[in-house]
Amino acid sequence: MKRLPLEPREGGGRFPGFNVMDHSRNWDAATRAVITERLNPPTEARFFTETEMATATALFDQLLYQREEPRIPVAGRVDQRMADGQTDGWHYETMPVDEQTWRDSLAGLDTDADAGHGTPFAACSWDDQTLIVQGVQDLGSGSWHGFVAAHVWGLWTRYACAAFYAHPAAWNEIGFDGPAYPRGYKNLGVDRLEGFEVRDVNPGDDPLAERQ
Numbered sequence: 001m002k003r004l005p006l007e008p009r010e011g012g013g014r015f016p017g018f019n020v021m022d023h024s025r026n027w028d029a030a031t032r033a034v035i036t037e038r039l040n041p042p043t044e045a046r047f048f049t050e051t052e053m054a055t056a057t058a059l060f061d062q063l064l065y066q067r068e069e070p071r072i073p074v075a076g077r078v079d080q081r082m083a084d085g086q087t088d089g090w091h092y093e094t095m096p097v098d099e100q101t102w103r104d105s106l107a108g109l110d111t112d113a114d115a116g117h118g119t120p121f122a123a124c125s126w127d128d129q130t131l132i133v134q135g136v137q138d139l140g141s142g143s144w145h146g147f148v149a150a151h152v153w154g155l156w157t158r159y160a161c162a163a164f165y166a167h168p169a170a171w172n173e174i175g176f177d178g179p180a181y182p183r184g185y186k187n188l189g190v191d192r193l194e195g196f197e198v199r200d201v202n203p204g205d206d207p208l209a210e211r212q
Helices: 021-026 029-037 050-064 074-083 098-117 125-138 149-164 168-175 209-211
Strands: none
Touching: 021 029, 021 209, 029 074, 029 168, 050 074, 050 125, 050 149, 074 098, 074 149, 074 168, 125 149
16 A cells, blocks of 8 residues: 655645645644644654564554555654553553553564564564464454453554554545634535545545555
């Protein structure tokens, strides 16, 4: 699947000519600052160790199918959240808090990779990483390193989706024109676009087909 660059450019397969950052003049200063900061994430991890960061990066690339540059820096965003204590505010009673579960689950991936391939998870081939990650999902309600596998899978995917779709490059990919405040909307209703929105040129396409 082709990904958009970290600094959104005009164009794209489904929303040609669309660049969400062109709409930034319509946001208030605080909103504009928050979103612009996402284009320049910190380069140094504050929560993950170097090994954990490498494992997390490889995991998120698998979950989001980011096989080539430019990639949205999902691991960096999750690292920021954990360092600042910005969790989802809940966790399964059978699991520790998210910060500890992240450390434990990343270590579990490295343990599986070492057992099967004699190398850390991040150093495995793409296909070997896929099999390891798929193995966790396939366990479902079964146990994986002392956790319910489905609960770990839920932790991984909800953090992955939240970080990915908070980034302007992902907004370009789905044609989202950013925060409505303070501009607002007036053309309410199904398939009624605002003048500043771009219509999907391939509305019937299955985005997953690109992965085949």
